[in-house]
Amino acid sequence: MEILSGKIVAEAVKTQITADTILHKNNTGITPHLAAILIGNDGASETYVASKIKNCADVGFKSTLIRFDGDASQAAIEAAIVQLNNDTAVHGILVQLPLPKHINEQQIINLINPLKDVDGFHPISIGNMVLGNASFIPATPYGIMLMLKHYGIDTVGKHAVVIGRSNIVGRPMSILLSQATNPGNCTVTLCHSKTQNLKAICKEADIVIAALGIPGFLKADMVKEGAIIIDVGITRVADSSKKTGFAIKGDVDFDAVAPKASFITPVPGGVGLMTIAALLTNTLTAAKLAAQ
Numbered sequence: 001m002e003i004l005s006g007k008i009v010a011e012a013v014k015t016q017i018t019a020d021t022i023l024h025k026n027n028t029g030i031t032p033h034l035a036a037i038l039i040g041n042d043g044a045s046e047t048y049v050a051s052k053i054k055n056c057a058d059v060g061f062k063s064t065l066i067r068f069d070g071d072a073s074q075a076a077i078e079a080a081i082v083q084l085n086n087d088t089a090v091h092g093i094l095v096q097l098p099l100p101k102h103i104n105e106q107q108i109i110n111l112i113n114p115l116k117d118v119d120g121f122h123p124i125s126i127g128n129m130v131l132g133n134a135s136f137i138p139a140t141p142y143g144i145m146l147m148l149k150h151y152g153i154d155t156v157g158k159h160a161v162v163i164g165r166s167n168i169v170g171r172p173m174s175i176l177l178s179q180a181t182n183p184g185n186c187t188v189t190l191c192h193s194k195t196q197n198l199k200a201i202c203k204e205a206d207i208v209i210a211a212l213g214i215p216g217f218l219k220a221d222m223v224k225e226g227a228i229i230i231d232v233g234i235t236r237v238a239d240s241s242k243k244t245g246f247a248i249k250g251d252v253d254f255d256a257v258a259p260k261a262s263f264i265t266p267v268p269g270g271v272g273l274m275t276i277a278a279l280l281t282n283t284l285t286a287a288k289l290a291a292q
């Protein structure tokens, strides 16, 4: 069993981005700039956005955080997007999800200039991704692809079972793994809360991507000997032994599943760090597009 380290791979990606950013600045005078919009004060969202901002600084990007109260109006948020679209010094725009219930999320995403859509959530980005065209790829599935590539994992012809059909993880992951790329070329089964015989399907999998958001869901008796296990879960679970009062738990029962796996990602220290590395990659791409 080998651990797929998000720490190691994300560091490698960031080192490359740092070098590319220096080159880009020298060649064009442009510093990549990410603008993040955060609405309300959900604890987990605060943590993720703070981490994104810090990671931008690490690789030499500028970043701007635009905050709104949880009761901000749709119009106010849309006005901020329009302003960022028109600001030629801003290359990437990210609206941290989830949004408060009174906000129409799709309408907000639709407003983002697709050339600045570093989350890859705009319908044009998703359409291009599905077609296999150049596009911004949603950060979590993109980060997983970067990790599989870094470790040289052979996915050709393998049966990949994706658990979870969210627009930001499961569904795009299923599409990427099915494409004729490397990594890719998998036979993909996309499972969800209405799937029958989930255990039997998982047991057939050469690769399992667990992205359903139920801590410890994937048990040892659900996986085949030698399977590759990718854990996308990041649920906060109360834990009085931690300073913060909570621990981050993945969707995989790691201790029981790891001995059966050929490769497995830990939580924390796995996919989450790759999500940020992929976001940085997309932001650099956006800055390069702006220079063309």
Ligand SMILES: Nc1nc(=O)c2c([nH]1)NC[C@@H]1CN(c3ccc(C(=O)N[C@@H](CCC(=O)O)C(=O)O)cc3)C=[N+]21
Residues within 6 Å of the ligand: 047, 048, 051, 094, 095, 096, 097, 098, 119, 139, 140, 234, 248, 267, 268, 269, 270, 271, 272, 273, 275, 276
């Ligand atoms: N518009 C938008 N884009 C996103 O990319 C987006 C989002 N909304 N909403 C929420 C999810 C979640 N997400 C993570 C980012 C970093 C870690 C991460 O760094 N995790 C670390 C630390 C975890 C911790 O200590 O909290 C780890 O797994 O080791 C996890 C999850 C981005 N998301």
